Amino acid sequence: MAKKVPLQITLNGEERAEFVESGSTLLTALRDRFDDTSPKGGCNQGTCGACTVIIDGELRLACLTLAEMCDGASVQTTSGMAKGGVLHPLQRAFMEGFAAQCGFCTPGMIMAAKALLDRVPNPSRDEVIEALAGNICRCTGYEPIINAVLEAARANSHNAA
Amino acid sequence: MAIRRGRGVAAVNYPTGMNLGGDPSQALVHSTPTGNFMVSLSSVDLGQGLKQVMAQICAETIGVATDQVTIDTADTDTGPHCMGTFASRGTHRIGNAIIRAATEAKQVMLEVAAEELEVDAGDLETDGAGNIIVKGAPQKSISIFDTALAAHFKQGRSISGRGIFLVPRSFPETETGAMKPSTCYAHACTVAEVDVDxxxxxxxxxxxxxxxxxxxxxxxxxxxxxxxxxxxMGISHALYETTEPYYPKREHGGTDFNQYLMPGPGDLPETEIVVLERPAADGPYGAKGPGEMCANPQIPAIANAVFDAVGVRVDTLPITPERVLRAIKAQHN
Known part of the structure; x- marks a missing residue:
């Protein structure tokens, strides 16, 4: 039985603390201890991107991140993006652009896109492709996803103007 | 040595559902006490959107809004039998079963409404906005809500229906071998342009x-x-997806999907999609099954484009650089 260790993180802006098994990944901790199942476990070895989260502003793969190393960190996941029932522009663009079929890759795609838009508010198509290159999708052929990210960027800049 | 451009075309004639028939699906429809409709299925939504389209079909048949229909695919133990969602059969087979079940349920609903309105059920129709009206006299009407309440609590009737759609098994004629492998075909054509190094x-x-x-x-x-x-996905099948080749032996091959190559967002060609609608005679509201077919014609079109570009036939998938080079070498020898 692995030793339990305390883990305190700011999860989507909320102070949270749970005991997690020493040596467990952040993905396991988020899904099993913090009840946030939005990051998905696909390959569990850093090749598919389904578990993508943002840690202290940086894009990270939760399946390759030790939970204990995140003590005190701020973690963002897709489940924290809608505010007061209002979807984030990325979520809205994914929905309206039919940028999902089975939906398994969607949380990771949205986090990868969010990290891009936080850094580059008006990305080029090539920048979007580059940002999504670590995330695998089997259903959509990527085209609707790329278009949704570009649409969200347009909606953002329109709101800012 | 050069980059050579080639163009290829391919067309596909694709049967909807299992070839040779013997391919049933069932649906059960019942109303709640307040006039919403439950559709019980054993069919699975894999992400293709089955639930949405089945709700549309049920709503259209009964004459209610789509959001008044709930599709329940919860349990293959207790639900009515379905062969499954594969072979591009979901919309066609299950949709037809739902039309039959919903038609039967609608008939009961109209009979209940007829009793309440003291008219003949044959004179009634739904208005698509939640009411049952007398044809030609829409001021005489009853809501589906009130009809369902009356059925449950006053008349003691179940507004429900059963539906099954079966494409019968087709056996070949002994003399000629002729048979009817499918009742419904979807079609596609792809033109692919490739560069071959x-x-x-x-x-x-x-x-x-x-x-x-x-x-x-x-x-x-x-x-x-x-x-x-x-x-x-068709492009992916044509050029990338395989568990081989690995050297020197098969045991060095990939063991999971992490070693399975697929194109990423940076590998997308310019893609154009044109949809032609030719309603199928036996399709639910004319629908055919495009699911599997849509990933097929790209493969021979790309193979033909490779032939057009460098003059070699690669007849094993995927069309990897190794196979192209071996074919070119064989041609020169």
């Missing part, structure tokens, strides 16, 4: 232009989504 053997898809004939598109946005994804 005759030094490295690498094939780059420049563009794919697809025309799909799919019966009626019951949900045009979801159809488009499926076709765009399918077109990409």
């Amino acid at each position: 005759d030094e490295t053997g690498e094939v780059t898809v420049v563009s794919v232009k697809n025309v799909f004939e799919i019966g009626r598109a019951l949900n045009p946005k979801m159809v488009e989504q499926q076709l765009v994804g399918g077109s990409w």
